[in-house]
Amino acid sequence: MDGVHDMGGMDGFGQIVRESNEPAFHKAWEGRVMAMNRALGAAGAWNIDMARFSREALPPAVYLSSSYYQRWQLALELLLIDRGLIDADELAAGQGLRPGKRLRRGKFTTADLDRVMTRPCCARPPDAPARFTPGDQVRAKNIHPRTHTRLPRYVRGHTGIVERVQGCHVFPDASALGKPEAQWLYTVRFQGQELWGKETDPTLTVSVEAFEPYLDPQ
Amino acid sequence: MAQADGHDHESGSELSEIELRVRALETVLTEKGYVDPNALDLIVEAYETKIGPHIGQRVIARAWSDPAFKQQLLDDATQAVRTLTEVNRVSDHLVAVENTPTLHNIVVCTLCSCYPWDVLGLPPVWYKSAPYRSRAVKDPRGVLAEFGVTLPADTKIRVWDSTAETRFLVVPMRPAGTEGWAEDPLASLVTRDSMIGAGLPKAATEPA
Numbered sequence: 001m002d003g004v005h006d007m008g009g010m011d012g013f014g015q016i017v018r019e020s021n022e023p024a025f026h027k028a029w030e031g032r033v034m035a036m037n038r039a040l041g042a043a044g045a046w047n048i049d050m051a052r053f054s055r056e057a058l059p060p061a062v063y064l065s066s067s068y069y070q071r072w073q074l075a076l077e078l079l080l081i082d083r084g085l086i087d088a089d090e091l092a093a094g095q096g097l098r099p100g101k102r103l104r105r106g107k108f109t110t111a112d113l114d115r116v117m118t119r120p121c122c123a124r125p126p127d128a129p130a131r132f133t134p135g136d137q138v139r140a141k142n143i144h145p146r147t148h149t150r151l152p153r154y155v156r157g158h159t160g161i162v163e164r165v166q167g168c169h170v171f172p173d174a175s176a177l178g179k180p181e182a183q184w185l186y187t188v189r190f191q192g193q194e195l196w197g198k199e200t201d202p203t204l205t206v207s208v209e210a211f212e213p214y215l216d217p218q
Numbered sequence: 219m220a221q222a223d224g225h226d227h228e229s230g231s232e233l234s235e236i237e238l239r240v241r242a243l244e245t246v247l248t249e250k251g252y253v254d255p256n257a258l259d260l261i262v263e264a265y266e267t268k269i270g271p272h273i274g275q276r277v278i279a280r281a282w283s284d285p286a287f288k289q290q291l292l293d294d295a296t297q298a299v300r301t302l303t304e305v306n307r308v309s310d311h312l313v314a315v316e317n318t319p320t321l322h323n324i325v326v327c328t329l330c331s332c333y334p335w336d337v338l339g340l341p342p343v344w345y346k347s348a349p350y351r352s353r354a355v356k357d358p359r360g361v362l363a364e365f366g367v368t369l370p371a372d373t374k375i376r377v378w379d380s381t382a383e384t385r386f387l388v389v390p391m392r393p394a395g396t397e398g399w400a401e402d403p404l405a406s407l408v409t410r411d412s413m414i415g416a417g418l419p420k421a422a423t424e425p426a
Contacts, residue, residue, distance in 0.1 A: 005329055005330065006328065006329055007328060007348055007351050007352040008326075008328030008329075008351065008352065008354075008355045008356070008379065009328075009352065009355060009356045010348075010352040011352070013347075013348040013349040013352050013353070014349050015349060015364065016344050016347065016349045016350050016353075016361065016364055016365070017343075017344060017347070017349070018342070018344045018365070019342070019343065019344075022342050022343065023266075024265050024266045024270075024339065024340050025262070025265075025266070025340075026343075027237070029236060029237045029240040029241070031261075031262035031265070031266070032240050032241075032244055032258060032262070033240055034261070034262070034265070034340075035257075035258035035259075035261035035262050036243065036244060036247060036253065036258060038261055039252075039253045039257060039258060039261065040247075040252065040253070043252065043253070045252075052329075052330055055330070056329075056330075064348065068331065068343070068346045070236060073236065073239060073240055073243070076243070077239075077243060080243075080247075085250075085252065086243075086246050086247070086250065090246045090250075091239075091242055091243060091246060092242075093242075094238075094241070094242035094245055094246070095245055095246060095249055096245075096246050096248075096249030096250040098250075099250065099251075100250030100251040100252055103252060107251050107252060107253065107254065108252065108253045108254065108257050109254045109257050110254060110256050110257045110260055112257060113257060113260050113261065113264070114307075116261055117264060117269070117307060118307050118308070118309040118336065119309040119310070119335075119336075119383065120309075121309075121310040121311075122310065122311060122382075122383040123310065123311075150329060150381045150382060151381070152328050152329055152379065152381060154328070154355065154356075166311070166313075166382070166384050167311075169311075169382060169383060170383075172382070185382050185384070187378075187384075189376075195355075195356075196356055200356075201357075201359055201375065203371075203372065203373065203374040203375055204358065204359075204374075204375050204376075204377070205374070205375070205376050205377070206355050206376075206377040206379060207376070207377070207378055207379065208379045208381045209379070209380065209381045209382035209384050210381070210382075211382070
């Protein structure tokens with residue numbers, strides 16, 4: 001979706017504020033939100049692409065005015081309600097009012113810690129050979145799906161060079177909709193001036209990780 | 219339970235709205251049998267105490283010391299990091315990219331906040347912020363200048379936007395004057411930001 005989360009190249013967000021000796025979490029609740037997200041993902045409540053889409057789909061004003069972990073909390077509540085795993089009245093009451101449903105991999109317990117400490121492998125066996133090889137010139141498609149995609153707006157319609165073939169991976173656009181589909185993944189490199197115009201630093205190149213359906217041969 | 223954080227609220231004895239909301243959700247999830255709160259404690263603890271940039275520092279120090287390891291790292295970073303006994307686990311699809319005198323790499327995730335958690339820990343707030351995500355792909359030289367890094371005008375800048383499950387680790391240039399150094403002192407020069415490409419390693423003369 002063409003949301004505010006897709007912010008590459010936007011102006012006006014101001015200075016980058018850095019903090020020395022930054023803690024892992026500034027408040028204890030941030031750690032709880034992170035852990036609940038990881039645990040429910042590992043328990044099979046949804047996949048990473050569904051979780052990302054739920055955050056992207058927050059209203060733009062909410063997205064921009066919430067902190068990172070606030071967004072995670074809001075999206076987590078929406079996902080849980082949407083999947084029928086909890087109900088809004090339970091959240092309001094702060095207690096479970098009905099029995100839980102069965103998660104795909106069951107309750108997340110201390111025995112499951114290892115499963116959240118690494119991300120699952122996204123490589124999948126390909127159905128077909130890779131269409132592109134390093135050095136090929138490609139154009140990022142001018143597409144605007146209303147659903148989840150990982151093709152940022154700032155490269156759409158622009159021409160780049162395939163630099164690496166990263167293997168055949170789970171295709172997020174389909175995965176977010178619950179469809180198992182794998183596609184070849186490429187590192188595609190663009191000249192900064194191709195993306196941002198002739199006034200741009202001539203030494204700049206930018207790459208994105210682009211799935212085969214995002215690309216047309218040039 | 220780490221949830222018993224009565225001392226951690228924003229003001230007075232009242233919990234903030236977000237604290238109440240998070241607490242309510244955790245209670246519901248626990249009562250409905252979806253999560254064991256003790257398991258949540260372990261996840262939080264792991265990211266507070268076990269997973270952090272010290273892992274990446276070991277990787278970079280080894281790469282600086284051992285040319286064969288560096289080549290393995292550049293060829294297949296996941297496999298290379300898995301050979302380090304001091305690193306417990308690393309996910310698939312890690313990609314190491316090397317800075318040279320003519321090329322500087324910098325990593326961003328414009329769409330969310332993808333970051334190599336396994337080797338760098340949780341990303342800092344600035345990495346997840348709109349100012350960094352929006353500007354890094356368009357004006358990385360300006361971003362670097364804001365971070366106190368001025369590169370020669372002819373140094374090429376390469377931005378890696380982490381738009382898939384590949385994760386990028388920058389291999390910074392080994393600081394001058396460190397010939398013959400052992401891995402431990404080398405590791406102390408490797409900053410987190412230098413492994414994102416948003417900074418440089420400390421100089422050999424800087425205190426560790």
